[in-house]
Amino acid sequence: DVKVTQSSRYLVKRTGEKVFLECVQDMDHENMFWYRQDPGLGLRLIYFSYDVKMKEKGDIPEGYSVSREKKERFSLILESASTNQTSMYLCASSLFPSSYEQYFGPGTRLTVT
Amino acid sequence: GESVGLHLPTLSVQEGDNSIINCAYSNSASDYFIWYKQESGKGPQFIIDIRSNMDKRQGQRVTVLLNKTVKHLSLQIAATQPGDSAVYFCAEREDNQGGKLIFGQGTELSVKP
Numbered sequence A: 001d002v003k004v005t006q007s008s009r010y011l012v013k014r015t016g017e018k019v020f021l022e023c024v025q026d027m028d029h030e031n032m033f034w035y036r037q038d039p040g041l042g043l044r045l046i047y048f049s050y051d052v053k054m055k056e057k058g059d060i061p062e063g064y065s066v067s068r069e070k071k072e073r074f075s076l077i078l079e080s081a082s083t084n085q086t087s088m089y090l091c092a093s094s095l096f097p098s099s100y101e102q103y104f105g106p107g108t109r110l111t112v113t
Numbered sequence B: 001g002e003s004v005g006l007h008l009p010t011l012s013v014q015e016g017d018n019s020i021i022n023c024a025y026s027n028s029a030s031d032y033f034i035w036y037k038q039e040s041g042k043g044p045q046f047i048i049d050i051r052s053n054m055d056k057r058q059g060q061r062v063t064v065l066l067n068k069t070v071k072h073l074s075l076q077i078a079a080t081q082p083g084d085s086a087v088y089f090c091a092e093r094e095d096n097q098g099g100k101l102i103f104g105q106g107t108e109l110s111v112k113p
Helices: none
Strands: A004-006 A010-013 A019-025 A031-038 A042-049 A064-070 A073-078 A087-094 A108-112 B010-014 B019-025 B030-038 B045-051 B056-058 B062-067 B072-077 B086-094 B107-112
Touching (some): A004 A087, A010 A019, A019 A031, A019 A087, A019 A108, A031 A064, A042 A064, B010 B019, B019 B030, B019 B086, B019 B107, B030 B062, B030 B072, B045 B056, B045 B072, B072 B086
Parallel strands (some): B010 B107
Antiparallel strands (some): A004 A019, A019 A073, A031 A087, A064 A073, A087 A108, B030 B045, B030 B086, B056 B062, B062 B072, B086 B107
């Protein structure tokens, strides 16, 4: 089974802090994605990556950056956390073009105070 | 813009009854659709998918129906069980958009014993 893990389930940070969210997948998937999930807004794509050192902006990249130094690891960075970045963050991976199905991690609930 | 949406935000059914969760999409270029289940505190899990060249696909206790004429997708769960209580998301892939998926907001299914 594909396993996608995220470094923290719950995280509390202060406004202005730099925040790192880590995601690791163990199935050699090329594609990795970062979403945030908010009530009433569903899943919104922040950034995605089709290969090592490659990144593409999603629908809401402002205030975020990403890093993919190794195929299995995709990091989401909040350069200066703000209260409106309080959310559930979900990482996913897929084996595109073989499959469009995305496998999700358990999520990180981030609270910025 | 193009979006995926759900008709009902909540659905309550009696244990043992069949459940039908609906999803409307607006992009006629979408060629792949997927249903996810998200239990409280967990990441979304794959349920079933369907390509646009199909009208129906069945899994274990679940059936997905695709009506391209009216751009409608539905998930049918047979003999609904308490363990089926969760939020259900539909997602679509737009043709020529790589591995990106666009997600609906979700329907919360509640199963009454």
